[in-house]
Amino acid sequence: MSEKTVSINEVPRIDKWLLLSIQHLFAMFGATILVPLLTELPPSVALVSSGLGTLAYLVITKGKIPAYLGSSFAFIMPIIAAISIGGPEGAMIGSFFAGLVYGVVALIIKATGVKWLMTLLPPIVVGPVIMVIGLGLAATAIDMAMNDPATESYSGIHFSVAMLTLLLTIIGSIFFRGFFGLVPILFGIVGGYIAASVAGIVDFQAVREAAWFEAPEFIVPFATYSPAISWEIVFIMVPIALVTLSEHIGDQMVLSKVVERNFVEDPGLHRSIMGDGVATVISSFIGGPPNTTYGENIGVVALTRVFSTFVIGGAAVLAVAFGFIGKVSALINTIPQPVMGGVSILLFGIIASNGMRMLIDNQIDIGKKRNLIISSVILVVGIGGAFIQVTDTIEIAGMALATVIGILLNLILPGKDPVRSTSEMFEDMSNNDEKKESA
Template sequence: MKQQTIGIREIPRVDKWFVLSIQHLFAMFGATILVPLLTGLSPAVALVSSGLGTLAYIVITKGRIPAYLGSSFAFIMPIITAITIGGPEGAMIGSFFAGVLYGIVALIIKATGVQWLMKLLPPIVVGPVIMVIGLGLAGVAIDMAMNDPSTGTYSGIHLTVALVTLTLTILGSVFFKGFFGLIPILIGIVGGYTVAVFLGLVDFTVVREASWIQAPEFLVPFVTYTPSFSWQIFAIMVPVAMVTLSEHIGDQMVLSKIAEKNFIKKPGLHRSIFGDGIATVISSLLGGPPNTTYGENIGVIALTRVFSVFVIGGAAVLAIMFGFVGKVSALITTIPSAVMGGVSILLFGIIASNGLRMLIDNKIDVGKKRNLIIVSVILVIGIGGAFIQLTPEVEVAGMALATIIGIILNLVLPGRDPVKTTDEMFKDMSKEHKGDAA
């Protein structure tokens, strides 16, 4: 068994604590600000809501799970669609109910166990849906990379910046080792931004005019706007939570493997899912995107063998403080869309590839007719933009429709594979971990 550098409940020395927390802040920073930049929300609010959500998560899980929560990529397209229908306020209402769904699922898991969720959302359904999330965003990435946002037409300069950003991100992912290998997104953004500055694509006026200390532009219900419920937005955003729930379980399994503790049992999956839901609710009440556990920060934990929730909490506090630094918030808004496009080409592709990896890791035989049918139907319905018009105001479309149909197909088609319990999954991962150590 590997020796832990700092245990889950240990408090590191102050100077070491600060440095370790900064590492986690850098690891989450690039992806967390990317989601609001792509959806039109405030990056500063995303940082604050991410920090508050993480602190709430730590409290709800009794300080036993060292996980950082940041902006969820799964909700990018639903948020963009929801904003088109009902503005940012409408997207926040949808996000709120997605968080509520997390809470309901957590209560059911507490009462009945998690096996029903594993049967409802097995890898044969979740894998293709994750692929839909990534591939469905491909057009967004290419548009940002190739086109001048002011004219909507092709721009060689913007494409150059995007390709430089993409190249630096790839190089950082492949060749950088240690901590720097965990922040390729941030490296790509900084490098692409630098090139964009030299090519005249960056205007620093907003940075010069911004105050050092400045409150983010929060969207608070009954304070900055009066919320109104929309069944259409509900149908677009809430079903996505079912997919991210499966991802959440996967993250908990990986983190359990790294820490060599079964977090699914103690403090319990119901607590971690409930914490994720509360974090998303907090974010929705402030104007930020839904939150989810971050693989980047799990990577930092695996690298450093520092499991302290106090380090994670320190990163959360730093994220909140960053959100109130007006100069930093203004600087983030000056990042050209071409830079975001360059990073997104890789990120959205990785999301799709992770869906494929889920099928491979779980040894899903796509040569089997039922599996081939499920994967094929989910992909075409999700990416093709199919929808069902329930009423003149309500439609179930895209990823939500693909998920629902995938669940139905998996339940009704004969030859369903037995679903492993979380205990069996944890044992399998533990065996792999011991094999790797040997």
């Protein structure tokens, strides 16, 4: 390891601790607030839930995994669909059940191991579903970029702001280095916001009127609403948890490689998955979107070689504090729709591309008829919006249906590739790194 490495259990000097934690806060900030803005949930609650969820995760993983949790992009479409059916409260019920799935899976993994999950969700299923998640949101991004929300019609000014925001985000992604290379989303949002202000489409009145310290708009069961289970919402959101579970395993493998410790073995995949599940349940209790480990923050860990979970915990505490600063929340809410649309064009495309990358990285041969059939059916069913009407009030639609069909096709069709254990995957990643270094 590098001499500059800050170990997992090391407590940095207080001034260094604060700066390193702020760095993590900025890395996750742009993406974490984007999810609630797209789904019309309170951004301040998302900040609080990400902080509380991260602290819970650190406790459950015994302070051994330096991972920050933020709002999950995989749940954007399910949340929007759930809100259209049962309002924000309905989305929280769906999020709660998605968190329970994590908990059940964690308990099964502890008892039986993880191979069954890898059999159920191989890359040929998860990759195309991730592509559906990104491509299914494409129309939403373009609508936000092109249209004036007041008239719901085309606006040249709004589209220009969106394109400038997109350009700035691309510039940040390609040309920035070091820490700034990890926050292109934040750079694009700030630059687009300034352009929107110059164009006169930002209203600062709410910021002027907001108090400095203000409680977020929490959505709390039995306090702000009476919970009622909608099975349609459950069927929309729960299958997505299966997909994010596979992403979670990938994140743990990457983080293990960065820190040079096999977190899948110690503290164990069951603990990290349970941590994700508890974080999502906590979020559902206060009105935030489901949480997941964040690639941006894994990037910060890799870049800085600061592995201290105390630094991650510090960022979590700061996120909770930010959620209670009224003027910050009001400022976030003034971000215009075209700015969000411009950033989303790139982000949703990256999500879809990551699904394709999963297929490539795992050397999935699409020329093989079995793989071609599974991926093709998942893509068309998911993006096309197919659904099964179970009852008058329950339907399985879109990504959820595509996930279920993909799982079934993978189990039924002959010619299945052998399933690798997580230990084998970790060894392959390490061997690939050694080959790259020797080359």
